[in-house]
Amino acid sequence: MLQHFSFKPLYENKQLPGWSVSFFYKQQRYAAEYEPDGTIKWLGETPADEETVKKMIHELMLFHVYD
Structure with missing residues (x-):
């Protein structure tokens, strides 16, 4: 499970x-x-079970951003 998940726009122009x-x-x-097409570019270290973590990120982003 991801803890203390936070996100913010990359650009000041939120469009x-x-x-x-x-x-x-x-x-x-x-x-x-996290790019608009769902691509995730890691800044630094990549989690060992990357695919599992990516699924959790996608679910959270769908809930918080696209809903």
Whole structure:
């Protein structure tokens, strides 16, 4: 489970899509950029079980941004 998940727009003009996301997973902090097409670009280290983490990020972004 992701903890302390937060996101913010990459651009001041909120009409331009793209978000910076950060969270803790298994007691380690991760940061990434979430692009409008769902692509996730990791900033720094990539989680060992990347696909599982990506699914959780997609679910959270759908709930918070696209709903």
